[in-house]
Amino acid sequence: MFGHEVIYFSHLPMFDVPHNYQVLLEVGLDDDVREAIRAHRHAFPEEPYDTFDPVPFPMAELDPAESGPKRTSLTGNIFCGHFERRAKGKRPLAPDVEVRIERIVRFTKLDVNAHATGDGTLEYLCFGHGGRLYLAHAISRWPSFDQVLEVHAVPGTATNQMGEPLPDDAETMDKFFREHFTTADPYDIGGRSDDPDHRLTSREVADGSFFGTAPPSGFHGFNVKLEAEREVYLEVGELAGPMH
Template identity: 75%
Template sequence: MSHHHGQDHDHDHPDPEPEDPTGTTGRHGMLVFGRDVIYFSHLAMYHVPHNYQAVFEVDPDDGVRERIRSHRHAIPQEPYDTFDPVPFPMAEIDPAGSGPRRTSIRGNLYCGHFERRARGTEPLARDIEVRIERVARFTELDVNAQATGDGPLEYLCFGHGDRLYLAHAIGGWPNFDQILEVHAVPGTATNRMGEPLPDDASTMERFFREHFTTADPFDVIGRSDDPDHRLVSHEVVGGSFLATSPPSGIHGFRVQLAADREVYLEIGELAHPMG
């Protein structure tokens, strides 16, 4: 099943916006997750214009936020919501882009995966506008790049407040898209030589609550980057933040992260380029 690029649209949306010099306009379906802080994660594919890994913080109005928090998920295997937007240029999300920045997107909110619902399924919320607050990650995927399989298993760590997440860093195909809710195991942070950090426990706890408003790479020690070696719920793994400085200012550190639950996993859609 191919995502959000076919002609079989429903007719809940107005016509797409005109004129897109970037060539990135599309019906960019989004995973929706979070509680106090709500995130969208673009449902990426190896197919232009959907070849982007983008995770960003959003601010829906209070009624929509409460609906996201409180509704029961109809399908236990899909413990998330999705957002089916009016087509828009994905390049306008890029915080490093040269064009105008997009401040909101409009569309319908669904329980579970909007493209896997039976026809006629009612949205949780229809034709809503969601403000874009902060982009945690924006990366263009090379649709021609094949995975080598010899690199470390790499995730992107983001979140603040009461939740911390890992998103698998999508590289060449075949690949997988995965979001996990995690927490740092207290007392396990060391420098890159394995020596305990000089930062005390409360300092590190505050660091993990406040630092990751944008995503930092986290390499899992001793694992190759393929779906068979991915993290699973309730697993504890050691890994390295090679480019992240803890409060003491040491460059790079290691820590154990515990996977509390898997929010989302997609393997098949990223197995090969869509032609």
């Protein structure tokens, strides 16, 4: 879990049933839980996040397709750091928490038989609002990696697909990035392989494209540079492939 005013959950995926889902949620927490998270002194610098250990439930209940999702809340414990690695014998930061599911930002079922062929290009999922923007690595085939970055758009770098500056002014584009990405849009970084060694890193500036996203001026897709402010989460080993 991560975020500031807006809180997000990112499911910890694997290429094994029943964990073969990439899911991003915008969630709601009661004020006392928010205060407990905000006030605690984080004990694990290498894991600058908290995790939520839910009462087990079928992931398919979060599928927004058709009349979904069927599930509107989750119950569980919040732990400092990675709960599977840190929670043994530890008291939760916030026990028996009820979490409201405000929005399904992304829901993808992973094909456990989809093996990478080495020709994939690096793609992220861009989401956020309320002044914060994030990239999550788009997971499709194994081996892969799970990564979340906090980013911002570099002012003055938005162009159409021909490389020409967009007619939208800086204020319009800033508002667009603050309000548009309530659900995740693909952000493609051409010329980079889809593997952990070529991932974005903190303070790096990516030169990528939103091929399917229309800017305020109405062009079909646009290019923009995104700068990674910090890496929120990274996991490689659990996405190396099926364990069976």
